Amino acid sequence: MSVLGTLSIIASAVLVGTILQRLSGTGVGLVVAPVLSLLLGPAFGVLVTNMTTIVSGLLIMFAVWSRIDWRAYLLIAPAAAVGAWPGAWLVSVLPTGWLSVLLGTIVVLALLVTVTLRRLPEWKHRSAALVAGFIGGFFNTTSGVAAPVMVIYSRVSRWDQLRFSATLQPIFMTMGAASVVAKLTVGSVGEHAALDVPFIWLVIGIPATVIIGIGIATALVRFVPVSLARRLAMTLAALGGVAAITRGAIEILTTA
Numbered sequence: 001m002s003v004l005g006t007l008s009i010i011a012s013a014v015l016v017g018t019i020l021q022r023l024s025g026t027g028v029g030l031v032v033a034p035v036l037s038l039l040l041g042p043a044f045g046v047l048v049t050n051m052t053t054i055v056s057g058l059l060i061m062f063a064v065w066s067r068i069d070w071r072a073y074l075l076i077a078p079a080a081a082v083g084a085w086p087g088a089w090l091v092s093v094l095p096t097g098w099l100s101v102l103l104g105t106i107v108v109l110a111l112l113v114t115v116t117l118r119r120l121p122e123w124k125h126r127s128a129a130l131v132a133g134f135i136g137g138f139f140n141t142t143s144g145v146a147a148p149v150m151v152i153y154s155r156v157s158r159w160d161q162l163r164f165s166a167t168l169q170p171i172f173m174t175m176g177a178a179s180v181v182a183k184l185t186v187g188s189v190g191e192h193a194a195l196d197v198p199f200i201w202l203v204i205g206i207p208a209t210v211i212i213g214i215g216i217a218t219a220l221v222r223f224v225p226v227s228l229a230r231r232l233a234m235t236l237a238a239l240g241g242v243a244a245i246t247r248g249a250i251e252i253l254t255t256a
Contacts, residue, residue, distance in 0.1 A: 034240020
């Protein structure tokens with residue numbers, strides 16, 4: 001694939017993910033991680049996804065600032081930072097084929113749990129926030145996808161949807177930063193498959209695309225239901241997860 005084609009697909013994934021995240025609270029990790037892992041390799045693709053969530057979480061956070069529950073954030077964020085370290089270690093020791101399978105499996109199973117478990121038992125104790133933060137940080141580092149974990153936590157804690165979706169933005173920003181720091185420290189950055197794509201293009205292009213996506217979503221927020229945006233994000237994530245599993249399985253079989 002040409003450089004322009006690769007960049008176009010990356011930009012499209014980031015744009016769609018940002019729009020869905022602004023509309024529903026989740027979307028960037030769900031949509032971007034599977035796409036970037038297929039284009040750039042699982043380790044580097046998830047790293048770029050983590051970097052994208054830092055930018056998207058920061059910019060969207062300012063748009064929803066008044067609804068953020070900072071007390072909940074201060075419980076979840078430190079636990080997520082801790083969970084990033086075992087995730088970074090796992091990424092550093094797994095071959096790329098198995099890492100692709102792990103990424104896709106986490107995405108698909110997490111989505112299945114989110115969709116099928118409609119009514120969950122109530123768990124409002126602060127320990128629930130700590131557990132959700134740790135697992136979310138681990139999942140975010142290994143697969144770039146923490147949204148299903150946080151959705152499950154919101155259901156068991158009976159978290160108000162508006163405050164939940166707003167608080168997710170600084171949480172995602174912190175998870176992304178923790179994942180990047182842990183991976184750079186552990187040395188689990190990996191090499192990306194599209195070596196002809198200059199990294200500086202990603203550094204400049206992704207934030208610009210996020211800004212455009214937020215602008216589009218702001219215009220759509222009155223017309224697109226949150227439920228529709230969330231269903232679309234999960235559908236795209238499921239397709240990407242299956243593709244990642246398929247790619248990883250093929251790589252494992254061909255190198256065995």
